[in-house]
Amino acid sequence: MGLVGYGLAGSVFHAPLIAATEGLILDTVVTSNPERQEQARAGFPDVRLAAAPEELFDRADELDLVVVASPNKTHVPLATAALKAGLPVVVDKPVAGTAAEARELAALAEERGLLLSVFQNRRWDNDFLTLRKLIAEGELGDIYRFESRFERWRPQLKGGWRESGDPAEIGGLLYDLGSHVVDQALVLFGPAASVYTESDVRRPGAQTDDDTFIAITHTSGVRSHLYASATTAQLGPRFRVLGSKAGYVKYGLDPQEADLKEGRRPGPDWGLEPEELWGRVGAGDSPLTGGGRPEPTLPGDYPAYYAAVARALADGGPNPVTALEAAAALDVLEAARRSAHDGVAVSL
Numbered sequence: 001m002g003l004v005g006y007g008l009a010g011s012v013f014h015a016p017l018i019a020a021t022e023g024l025i026l027d028t029v030v031t032s033n034p035e036r037q038e039q040a041r042a043g044f045p046d047v048r049l050a051a052a053p054e055e056l057f058d059r060a061d062e063l064d065l066v067v068v069a070s071p072n073k074t075h076v077p078l079a080t081a082a083l084k085a086g087l088p089v090v091v092d093k094p095v096a097g098t099a100a101e102a103r104e105l106a107a108l109a110e111e112r113g114l115l116l117s118v119f120q121n122r123r124w125d126n127d128f129l130t131l132r133k134l135i136a137e138g139e140l141g142d143i144y145r146f147e148s149r150f151e152r153w154r155p156q157l158k159g160g161w162r163e164s165g166d167p168a169e170i171g172g173l174l175y176d177l178g179s180h181v182v183d184q185a186l187v188l189f190g191p192a193a194s195v196y197t198e199s200d201v202r203r204p205g206a207q208t209d210d211d212t213f214i215a216i217t218h219t220s221g222v223r224s225h226l227y228a229s230a231t232t233a234q235l236g237p238r239f240r241v242l243g244s245k246a247g248y249v250k251y252g253l254d255p256q257e258a259d260l261k262e263g264r265r266p267g268p269d270w271g272l273e274p275e276e277l278w279g280r281v282g283a284g285d286s287p288l289t290g291g292g293r294p295e296p297t298l299p300g301d302y303p304a305y306y307a308a309v310a311r312a313l314a315d316g317g318p319n320p321v322t323a324l325e326a327a328a329a330l331d332v333l334e335a336a337r338r339s340a341h342d343g344v345a346v347s348l
Contacts, residue, residue, distance in 0.1 A: 006030075076096050199340035
């Protein structure tokens with residue numbers, strides 16, 4: 001496998017997960033940054049280094065897959081070049097800036113008979129896996145409302161392309177954290193019928209949205225209320241899910257990202273969290289005062305994504321996240337941007 005980009009996505013998520021997956025070999029890392037080249041070599045002594053993606057495409061016959069973990073604006077051109085070189089591709093989210101571009105990529109991959117998968121790792125968060133289990137087992141009854149939050153307290157800007165106001169960069173929280181919360185909502189409750197969004201630029205000097213709320217009415221009748229913010233001084237629950245029989249409230253973030261950032265690697269006890277962080281299931285009471293019953297949180301399992309990619313390449317197994325699924329999420333994100341601009345709900 002070749003990995004294009006060794007910033008946050010490449011170094012923290014993709015490289016360690018690839019290296020931890022049986023049947024996958026991290027062959028080449030592409031970065032022109034000397035410090036990141038040294039970082040890659042230190043973490044993976046046998047890896048080859050390249051300064052430009054074209055060096056990968058020129059060696060297409062030596063590789064089985066290319067991972068695109070470079071800045072958002074490069075996702076479409078690099079994925080297109082890889083597919084045209086005959087290489088299957090994994091692309092970090094968002095796969096593209098528009099749903100139309102995502103569908104064009106999907107069509108190109110199908111035409112070439114190649115795998116095109118999108119890295120939506122939050123489908124393997126511990127809380128999300130637990131919620132899917134509760135819903136599948138009917139513990140909550142019919143779901144009325146799904147509240148999901150990716151909230152942070154970052155009053156100071158960090159800089160970089162993710163905070164750029166240039167639309168070409170595809171920055172801002174709507175496309176960053178919004179890609180996660182929207183994808184999760186669609187996986188759980190199906191297609192969106194309408195979208196209403198409030199999106200603000202709160203921090204001094206900020207150029208793009210840093211405090212966004214998305215309301216989705218699903219064709220199933222469920223309402224999803226989704227929050228993505230860098231300006232939340234008091235964090236709300238990660239999930240608050242209300243059904244006809246019970247509700248599920250879960251605080252705190254899946255530990256896998258923090259563990260990967262600390263240099264920990266998947267192995268025994270990966271993705272586990274302590275009992276005091278378990279969510280609670282109940283009806284008519286408050287989890288903050290001990291109401292409801294504790295629900296054991298399933299282990300988070302980011303390694304499952306690349307294990308599925310390995311099976312897809314080796315045995316023709318199912319694609320863990322298709323570009324068409326990503327395009328459906330981009331339909332929602334584009335509608336959300338129009339809604340925030342015009343101050344109205346947008347039908348899909």
